[in-house]
Amino acid sequence: MEKKSIKVSIITATYNSELTIESCVKSVLEQRYLNVEHIIIDGQSEDNTLNEIRRVNELYSRTDGVVLSEPDNGIYDALNKGLRIATGDIIGFVHSDDFLSDSHVLSKIVDEFEKDDQLEGVFGDLHYVDKANDLKIIRKWKGREFNSCLLSYGWMPAHPTLFLRREVYNKYGDFDLSFKISADYDFILRIFKISSLSAKYVPMVITKMRLGGASNVSIKNIINKSLEDYRALKMNGFRCPWLILLLKNISKVPQFFK
Numbered sequence: 001m002e003k004k005s006i007k008v009s010i011i012t013a014t015y016n017s018e019l020t021i022e023s024c025v026k027s028v029l030e031q032r033y034l035n036v037e038h039i040i041i042d043g044q045s046e047d048n049t050l051n052e053i054r055r056v057n058e059l060y061s062r063t064d065g066v067v068l069s070e071p072d073n074g075i076y077d078a079l080n081k082g083l084r085i086a087t088g089d090i091i092g093f094v095h096s097d098d099f100l101s102d103s104h105v106l107s108k109i110v111d112e113f114e115k116d117d118q119l120e121g122v123f124g125d126l127h128y129v130d131k132a133n134d135l136k137i138i139r140k141w142k143g144r145e146f147n148s149c150l151l152s153y154g155w156m157p158a159h160p161t162l163f164l165r166r167e168v169y170n171k172y173g174d175f176d177l178s179f180k181i182s183a184d185y186d187f188i189l190r191i192f193k194i195s196s197l198s199a200k201y202v203p204m205v206i207t208k209m210r211l212g213g214a215s216n217v218s219i220k221n222i223i224n225k226s227l228e229d230y231r232a233l234k235m236n237g238f239r240c241p242w243l244i245l246l247l248k249n250i251s252k253v254p255q256f257f258k
Contacts, residue, residue, distance in 0.1 A: 006110050008036045008163075009088030013078035014053075015043040017096035020210060021052050023134065027099035029060045033106040039085050041078040042069035049096075076175040076183040083174050089113075092163040097210040099134075101127070105206055109163050112200055120165050121191075121199035124206040126158035128255075131210045138211055139255045143203070148195045152238060154248030156192065157199070159184040161206040168197075181221065182228035189236040 010028050014021055028038045040053060053067055066085060072078045079093065090113060094100060112122045123146075128139035141158045150156070172191050175183040191197055226245060233241035 004033070004035055004110060004114070006035065006090060006113060007088040008033065008106055008110065009082075009086035009091045010036060010038045011079055011082030011086060011091065011093050012038065012040045012096055013043070013072075013075045013082070014040060014045060014049050014096040015075075015078075016045045016047045016049060018045070018048040018052050020097045021049055022056055023099045024094055024096050025053060025056045026060075027101075028094060029056070029062055030103045031100065031106045032103050033110055036106060037086070037088060038065040039082045040065065040067045041072070041082045042067065043072045043078060044069055073177060074180060076177055076179065080174045080177070083169055086166070089166060090163050091166055091169065093160060094207065095160065095209070097131075098160055098207050101205040101208050105204075108202065108204065109206070112202060113165070116198075116200075119198050119200055120168050121162060121197065122202055123157040123162045123199060124202045124204050126161050127205050127208045128211050129208050134208060134210065139252075141255055143201045145201050146192065146199055148193050148197075151189060151193055152244060154244050154246070154251050156185070156188050156248075157201070158207070159188055160209055162188075164191075179228050179232065181225045182232050185229055186232035186235065189232055189238070193236055193238075 012024060025038070028036065042049060050067070050069060057065060068081065068085070072081065083091065090110065100106070109122050113119055123143055125143050126141035127137050128141070130136035130138055143157060143161070144155075146157060168191060176186050177183070179186055192199070229245055229248070230241045233244055238244060
């Protein structure tokens, strides 16, 4: 087990997540890296979510996490609450339907930050898995070394794999609550359009995500997400946003065949 000076904050937003929260929490508790706080922001779930969180924490004899349950204005409001509570040097998100790919993920991420004290962010690969069978991979989001020009071609780092120093949030702000589905895309555009941002791609699967998230559960949500993505591109000063959106969607196609 590793206990180093760099503290990592993992933030999870939950609402009626009793079916998936166990694997999410376990993936954090099973990390070989120990200097971790897990902040869970619950939107007053009406199912067994909170009992599941309590059960898993007791199973691992862990009591050092933070669980806050109160009404919120959606997932990004919950994540912003988590950012305000977080005390870690490095901050990442593991959503309630997601889980870290193995027990060494955080150790490897911290190693990258320790090797370069000027490094502001680390990101990697993302696997989308079947909702009922998380061993079945549906789609592979393969990362790459990043430069800001890639945003204009519709490519971006996978947000669920992104770990940033606290100072990045202090400098560029948190999630814009005027977005209901695309606040993470707006945030990515906001920070990565700056060519001086120091972020490193690490070629490993960081996160596994169950299919069926808020952005793709219905045709209506897909349309709403596209409209919000368009607005995010306009707000962040990108030209030809519809072309970027087209390229963004085309770039996803090979992920189903890798």
